[in-house]
Each structure stands twice: as C-alpha cells, then as structure tokens.
Amino acid sequence: MAKRIDVSGLNAYYSSFLAIEDISMTVEPRSVTAFIGPSGCGKSTFLRTLNRMHEVTPGGRVEGKVMLDDENLYGAGIDPVAVRREVGMVFQRPNPFPTMSVYDNVAAGLKLNGKFKKSELDDVVEKSLRGANLWNEVKDRLNKPGSGLSGGQQQRLCIARAIAVEPNVLLMDEPCSALDPISTLAIEDLIGELKERFTIVIVTHNMQQAARVSDRTAFFNLAAVGQPGKLIEIDETERIFSNPSVQATEDYISGRFG
Amino acid sequence: MSHATLTPKSRSSLRGATLPKWFLWAVAAGSIAAGLGISAAAGLNSSIQWALIAAVLFVLGTYAISARVEGGRQAKDRVATSMVWVAFIVAVIPLASLVWATVKRGVKVLDGYFLTHSMGVVADAEVGGGIYHAILGTLEQVGIATLISVPVGVLTAIYLVEYGSGKLSKAVTFFVDVMTGIPSIVAGLFILSTWILMLDMGPSGFAGSLALSILMIPVVVRSTEEMLKLVPNELREASLALGVPKWRTILKVVLPTSVGGITTGVMLAVARITGETAPVLLLVWGTDFINANPFQDPQESLPMYIYLQFANSGGYGAAYDRAWAAALTLIAFIMILNLAARGIARWKAPKTGR
Numbered sequence: 001m002a003k004r005i006d007v008s009g010l011n012a013y014y015s016s017f018l019a020i021e022d023i024s025m026t027v028e029p030r031s032v033t034a035f036i037g038p039s040g041c042g043k044s045t046f047l048r049t050l051n052r053m054h055e056v057t058p059g060g061r062v063e064g065k066v067m068l069d070d071e072n073l074y075g076a077g078i079d080p081v082a083v084r085r086e087v088g089m090v091f092q093r094p095n096p097f098p099t100m101s102v103y104d105n106v107a108a109g110l111k112l113n114g115k116f117k118k119s120e121l122d123d124v125v126e127k128s129l130r131g132a133n134l135w136n137e138v139k140d141r142l143n144k145p146g147s148g149l150s151g152g153q154q155q156r157l158c159i160a161r162a163i164a165v166e167p168n169v170l171l172m173d174e175p176c177s178a179l180d181p182i183s184t185l186a187i188e189d190l191i192g193e194l195k196e197r198f199t200i201v202i203v204t205h206n207m208q209q210a211a212r213v214s215d216r217t218a219f220f221n222l223a224a225v226g227q228p229g230k231l232i233e234i235d236e237t238e239r240i241f242s243n244p245s246v247q248a249t250e251d252y253i254s255g256r257f258g
Numbered sequence: 259m260s261h262a263t264l265t266p267k268s269r270s271s272l273r274g275a276t277l278p279k280w281f282l283w284a285v286a287a288g289s290i291a292a293g294l295g296i297s298a299a300a301g302l303n304s305s306i307q308w309a310l311i312a313a314v315l316f317v318l319g320t321y322a323i324s325a326r327v328e329g330g331r332q333a334k335d336r337v338a339t340s341m342v343w344v345a346f347i348v349a350v351i352p353l354a355s356l357v358w359a360t361v362k363r364g365v366k367v368l369d370g371y372f373l374t375h376s377m378g379v380v381a382d383a384e385v386g387g388g389i390y391h392a393i394l395g396t397l398e399q400v401g402i403a404t405l406i407s408v409p410v411g412v413l414t415a416i417y418l419v420e421y422g423s424g425k426l427s428k429a430v431t432f433f434v435d436v437m438t439g440i441p442s443i444v445a446g447l448f449i450l451s452t453w454i455l456m457l458d459m460g461p462s463g464f465a466g467s468l469a470l471s472i473l474m475i476p477v478v479v480r481s482t483e484e485m486l487k488l489v490p491n492e493l494r495e496a497s498l499a500l501g502v503p504k505w506r507t508i509l510k511v512v513l514p515t516s517v518g519g520i521t522t523g524v525m526l527a528v529a530r531i532t533g534e535t536a537p538v539l540l541l542v543w544g545t546d547f548i549n550a551n552p553f554q555d556p557q558e559s560l561p562m563y564i565y566l567q568f569a570n571s572g573g574y575g576a577a578y579d580r581a582w583a584a585a586l587t588l589i590a591f592i593m594i595l596n597l598a599a600r601g602i603a604r605w606k607a608p609k610t611g612r
Contacts, residue, residue, distance in 0.1 A: 056498055058423065085501030095492040099514040109500035112510050158496070165500055 002029035002199040003069045003086070003168040005050060010064030011228075012042070012049050014057065019045045021228035023064075025218060027169075032191060032200045034210035034237065037220030038252070042229025043203045046220070047171050050201065051087035052080040068168070085113075088167035092174040094154035096146035096161070102138050105146040105157055109165035124164055132160035133190050152183025159190065163198070170194065172202040176209065188213050207253060211241050219249045275327050282340070285323065289315035313344045357589070364586025367579045373587070376558075377546035382570040382577045389584050391548040395557035396591075399463045399542065400532050402552060403470035408524055410471075411478025418479070419486040420508055437476035445472040446537030454541065461543040463552030466559070469537035474527045481523025485516040518603035525599030529592040535561040560588045 005027040012020045020042035027033045035043040048054040049062050052073060066073040073083050096105045106125045110116040116124075125142070129135040134156040138149070146157055155175060162170060172191075176184040191200060191213045204210050210217050218234035233246050244250050293312030302308065320340045325333035372388040380387035414434070418427050449469040453459050489512050497507040513520075538544075543556035544566060564584045571577035 051499065053495065053499055056495060081501055081503045083501075084499055088501075089499035091492060091496065091499075093492060095490070095496045097493060097496070097511055097515070099511075108497070109502070112497065112500065112502040112506050114506075161496075161500065 002197065004029045004067075005169060005199065005201075006065075006067040007050075008065045008067075010046070010049060010062065010066065012045050012054055012062050013060070015059035018228040020049075020220075021230055023231045025231060025234050027199060027201055028216065029199045030195060030197075031215040032195050032202060032213050033234075034214035034217045035201065035203045035220060036205070036207065036210050036217060036252070037229070037232075038222070039205075040225070040229070041220040041222045043220050044173050045229070047173055047201060047203050048089075050169070050171055051089055052083045053089060055080070085109075085165055086167055087169040087171060088162035088165060090155070090159050090162050090170065090172045090175050093178050094151055094158050096149070096154050096157050098145070098147045100146055101143045102146045102149070102157065103142040106160045106164050108161055113165075128160040128164035131163050131190075131194070132156045133186060133193075134160055150183075152179050152186060155179060155183065155187060156190065159187070159194075163194070167198065169199040169201065172200065174203050174205060177205065184209070207241075211237060217241070219244070219246070219252065221248055221252070274329060274332070277324060277327055281323070282320065285319045286316055289313075289319055313348075316340055317344060360582065360586050360589055363579070363582035364584075366583065367576075368583040368586055372580075372583055376548045378548070380546075382567070383575055385576045387576075387580065389560065389563055389580070389587060391545065392558040392560045392563035392584065393587070393591075394548065394550060395463055395542065395552075395559040396532060396561075396588075398550075398552040399466045399470060399538070399557065399559055400528060402464060402467035403474055403531055404524070404528055406467065406471040407474035407478050407527070411475045411524075411527075412482050412520065414475075414479045415482035415486055416508060418483055420504070420512070434476045434479045437472070438480065440472065440476075441536075442469075442473055442534050443536040443540070445469045446540040448472065449537065450540050460554070461541055461556050462554055463542055463549075463557040463559075465541040466538045466557070467552070469541055470531040470534060473534065473537075474531050477527035477530060478524055481526065482516075482520050485519035485523065486512060488519065489515045514606075518606040521602045521606065522599045525595050525602075529595050532592055532595075533561055533588065535565055538562050539565070560584055560591070564588070 007026070008024045010020070010023045011018060023046060035047065037043050045054060048057075050066060050073075052062075054060045054062055062074060064074070068083075068086060072078070073087075097108060100108060103125055104111065106128050107116070107121050110121065110124060126135060126139075129138060134153060137153060138157075141148075146154065149157060155178070159170075159175070176187055179187065188209065191202065194200060195215075202210075202213065214237045216234060217237040217240040219232045219240065220229050221232045222229040232248055233240070233244065235244070239245075240249060241253060244253065250256075290312045292315050293308040293310075296311055297303075297308035317337060317340050321333050321337045324336040328336075371386075373393065374390050375386075375388035376391040377387040378391075414430065418430060421427075422430065446469045449465055449472070453465050453468060454461065459465065493511055493515060494507055497511045498504065502510070538559045539562055542559060542562070544558050544562045545556040546558070549555050549557045564581045567577045567581035567584065571581060
C-alpha cells in the first residue's frame with residue numbers, strides 16, 4: 001500500500017512570494033526520506049505541498065506536478081480531501097483533539113468521515129495504538145482525555161491517529177522537536193517499524209536523527225533571506241553524510257554554516 | 259501606627275524594609291475613621307462624601323507611609339494596588355446596593371401565588387395578582403428571539419472566521435459593529451414600521467421577538483467570532499490532514515472545542531435582551547391577561563410589567579410592591595441563566611486533567 005512520490009518542477013507561493021522553486025525529486029516507497037536544511041528554506045512548505053495542506057494557508061498556491069504512483073495530486077478534478085486520506089501528516093507540536101478521549105482521537109479520522117462499523121473501530125484503535133507503541137501505556141485509560149497524556153505520548157497518539165486511516169504515505173514535520181530524548185528514541189524506533197508499511201517523509205533539524213532513521217536524505221537551502229528555497233541534492237543518507245556531491249551540503253552537515 | 263513597624267534601612271542591596279501585611283488594613287481602617295471624623299466635624303451628612311474622603315486618604319496614606327519606609331518604587335507599586343482596590347470597591351458598591359434594595363423590597367409579595375397568577379381581574383391599587391402572564395410572555399419572546407438569533411449569529415461568525423476573506427467579510431464585520439450600537443428603541447421602531455405598519459400585522463410577542471433578535475444577533479456574532487478565533491489552527495490542520503472535509507472539521511472539531519464559550523456568549527446575549535423594555539412596549543403592547551400565543555394579540559413581559567406597575571403606582575401601595583417583586587424575579591431569572599451558562603462552559607470545556 002505504500003506509494004511512490006514523484007515531484008517535478010514544483011513551485012510553491014505564499015500570495016506573490018515564491019517560497020520554494022523548481023523542486024524535482026523521487027520519494028521511494030517503503031523507505032524513510034529525510035529533509036534537512038536551515039530554517040526558512042522551505043522544507044515544511046514542500047512537505048505540505050505533498051498532501052495539499054499548503055493551500056490551506058491563506059494565499060498558498062502551488063505550480064508543478066506531484067505524482068502519487070500514476071496520479072497527479074495537482075491534476076484537474078483531484079479532491080484535496082481524498083489526497084489527504086492517502087497522504088497522512090504528523091505535525092511538529094502534538095495536537096490531539098482536546099474535546100476527545102484517547103480512543104476518539106485515534107478513531108477521529110474514521111469517525112469524522114462517517115464511514116466505520118462500531119465493531120471494526122475497536123480493532124482499528126487497538127491496532128493503530130499498537131502500531132504507535134502506545135497501546136500498553138494507554139489501554140487502561142482509553143476514555144480519558146487525550147490531552148492528559150505526556151508530550152511524547154501525545155505525539156505517538158497523533159501518529160496513531162494518522163495511521164488509523166491507513167494512508168499510503170506518512171509525512172512528519174519535525175515530529176520530535178518538542179520531545180525529550182527518550183520519547184524521541186521511541187518515535188525513531190516507531191519510524192523504523194512504520195517504514196515496512198508506509199512511505200515516510202520526515203523533516204528534521206537534527207542531523208543525527210536524519211542519519212539514524214532515514215534511507216535517503218534531501219538537503220534544502222536558500223541563497224539569501226527573501227530568496228526562494230531550493231533542493232540542493234538528494235541521495236542515499238550514507239552518501240550525503242560521508243561524501244556529498246555538493247560543497248554546500250558538506251558545509252551544512254559539518255556545521256560550517258546554517 | 260506605622261512607626262512601630264519601621265525597621266532600620268538595611269545596607270544589603272537585595273534586602274529592603276518591608277511593611278507587614280496588616281499595614282494595608284490598618285491604613286484602610288485609619289482612613290475610614292478619619293473620613294468619618296472629618297465629615298462629622300465639617301457637618302457633611304452624605305455617605306458618598308466621607309467615603310470619597312476615606313478613599314483619597316487611603317491612597318495618599320499608603321503612598322506616604324510606604325515611600326518613607328520602603329522607598330519610591332514600592333510606594334508607586336502600593337499606590338497602583340490601592341487604586342485598583344478603590345476602583346473595585348467603587349464598582350461593587352452600586353451593584354451590591356442595587357441587589358440589596360431589590361431583594362429587600364421585592365420579597366414582600368414574592369411567593370408562589372405571585373408567580374402563578376396574572377393581573378386579570380386585579381385593579382392597580384388592589385393587593386394580589388401576579389406575574390405569571392409576564393413570565394410566560396418573556397419566556398416566549400426571548401425564546402423565539404434566541405431561536406432566530408443563534409443560528410443566524412453562529413453561522414455568520416463561522417463564515418467570518420472560517421471562510422470569509424475580502425470585501426464581503428469586511429462589510430459584514432462593519433455592519434455587525436454598527437448593529438451592536440443600535441439603540442433598542444430604534445430596533446423597535448424598525449419592526450414597528452415594517453412588520454406592523456407596512457405589513458399590517460397586529461401587536462404580538464413575535465413582533466417583539468423580531469426586534470429583540472436585531473439586538474441579539476450582533477452580540478452572538480461577536481462573541482462566537484472571538485471564541486472561534488481562540489481555537490488553535492493546529493486542530494483544524496490536524497483534522498484536515500486526516501482527510502476530513504472542511505465543513506466536517508468545523509462541525510466536529512472547531513465547534514465542540516469552542517462550544518463552552520459560544521454558550522456563554524449566547525446566554526449573555528439572552529440576559530441582555532431579557533431586560534429590554536422599549537421594543538416590547540412598542541410592539542407587544544402588554545396586557546393584564548394570560549396570552550400563551552406569541553403570534554397573536556398583545557402579550558406581557560417582565561420589564562414592561564415592572565414599568566407599567568411602577569408608573570401606575572405613584573411610588574407606594576400594592577402596584578409598587580409588585581413592581582419590585584417582578585424586578586427581583588427578572589434579576590433572579592438572568593442570574594440563573596448566567597449560572598447555567600457557566601455550568602455549561604465548565605462542563606463542555608476541553609479537558610486537560612489526567
């Protein structure tokens with residue numbers, strides 16, 4: 001069920017401001033692709049173009065092609081709501097729905113879309129929570145509010161919520177930046193397991209994390225503030241961190257700038 | 259009294275002299291005593307005068323003593339604090355005295371009989387009668403106004419916050435602001451000229467409800483708008499990213515998150531229109547008999563009952579007592595609404611507990 005993403009000639013705008021320019025890359029299925037780069041270079045913006053969340057921002061628009069297997073996400077007649085069911089997303093800050101219990105949070109994607117059977121729901125919730133390595137911690141408090149969990153648990157709850165709708169691709173926007181090292185480790189382990197089933201794209205500011213979890217790494221950069229962000233290179237993670245083909249990548253990774 | 263608390267100024271730069279906690283109470287008691295003393299000496303007999311003198315003495319006294327003992331910065335801090343206290347008391351006194359006066363005069367005739375009977379065959383000067391017809395009228399008129407205003411107001415607010423951009427939403431915001439400032443008599447005249455004069459309808463509770471909803475809609479829009487803006491954008495994005503359509507996101511995530519605040523806003527708007535007299539006087543006319551049908555013939559309402567009873571009483575007698583009892587009922591009714599709103603807000607608020 002994991003799908004390949006093929007991006008070509010993608011520009012993203014905020015009103016008239018060009019945020020990212022001419023990005024082309026391939027994201028392999030059943031693998032983890034990490035996006036690294038300095039702040040403001042458009043990693044998150046690019047990530048959000050992959051499930052049409054960019055256009056939710058007022059003034060946000062996109063030019064170019066994003067192929068999910070053989071379907072262009074920006075083609076005519078494509079329903080952004082349907083795209084987001086295929087391409088799930090986990091955000092930087094854990095954002096469980098505050099009015100819902102742990103159970104309802106995980107079931108939210110199915111419940112809010114109104115197509116579920118009561119009997120199946122229990123199974124889906126348990127499976128998703130197990131998938132997110134959270135089941136043992138919350139199985140006795142499924143009816144307690146989701147916002148009562150710790151930050152790391154909340155983030156895994158959000159991952160469980162995202163995988164409960166069985167997407168093909170999972171986008172993660174700095175999922176560990178608000179978490180402590182132990183919760184981070186738990187989520188990194190989880191990413192390793194999830195890549196058996198999903199195509200995973202992760203934005204991270206943590207170079208070690210990119211090196212630990214990803215199979216391929218893409219480096220983004222911008223020429224100057226106010227200039228659009230660009231993809232500098234994408235390659236096997238090992239290559240990027242040992243012998244990148246562009247000097248800027250090496251400078252960034254070794255901490256010489258940015 | 260402050261000399262006992264004087265401590266020698268310390269040399270340490272981090273440690274300064276501090277006045278004890280009872281200092282403020284002592285100054286307050288001292289200035290009230292001084293205020294009373296000065297007024298007695300000067301032959302002033304208004305309680306407002308001695309209270310003002312005491313308030314000024316309190317602020318000046320805290321400043322002078324604190325400046326001497328604690329230094330300039332702390333003295334300014336104390337002055338700001340004592341001004342806040344004085345302002346608080348000035349704000350509470352009229353409120354408390356109003357409630358006290360209403361309760362004292364209202365309980366005289368307020369009983370079960372009063373709440374369950376109308377004024378049908380009771381002359382103004384006679385003892386007896388009640389406000390059943392007025393309570394019924396108020397409930398129906400306010401209920402219908404709420405049924406009209408809440409959907410219109412909440413949907414307008416949803417449009418403004420979730421969908422609106424550009425000229426239309428700016429225009430809507432502007433007109434809502436303008437509507438907030440409409441005097442209630444103007445709303446009443448508007449309905450009078452359209453509903454009763456142009457469309458040739460008779461006076462009825464419904465006509466009053468129309469005018470009341472003109473007053474209520476902007477309040478509901480404003481408060482709902484503020485509540486919807488408080489919902490974090492992350493929740494909307496989380497829901498959209500799950501492939502939930504926007505309208506369902508609003509219905510199932512945004513509204514439940516803010517329902518407590520919206521309910522509070524609606525209840526406050528209801529409380530505001532319940533006390534309106536002018537439009538009711540113009541459009542519902544009032545009657546001494548029970549009329550349960552809000553769509554035909556004049557009805558009574560609580561504020562109008564109070565006004566008419568008081569106007570016919572000459573300031574004493576049975577009608578005067580009934581006016582106060584009805585006022586107490588009205589205040590109690592609005593207070594119960596507010597308490598209910600708070601209860602709902604607390605019950606529906608997003609839970610954070612473990």
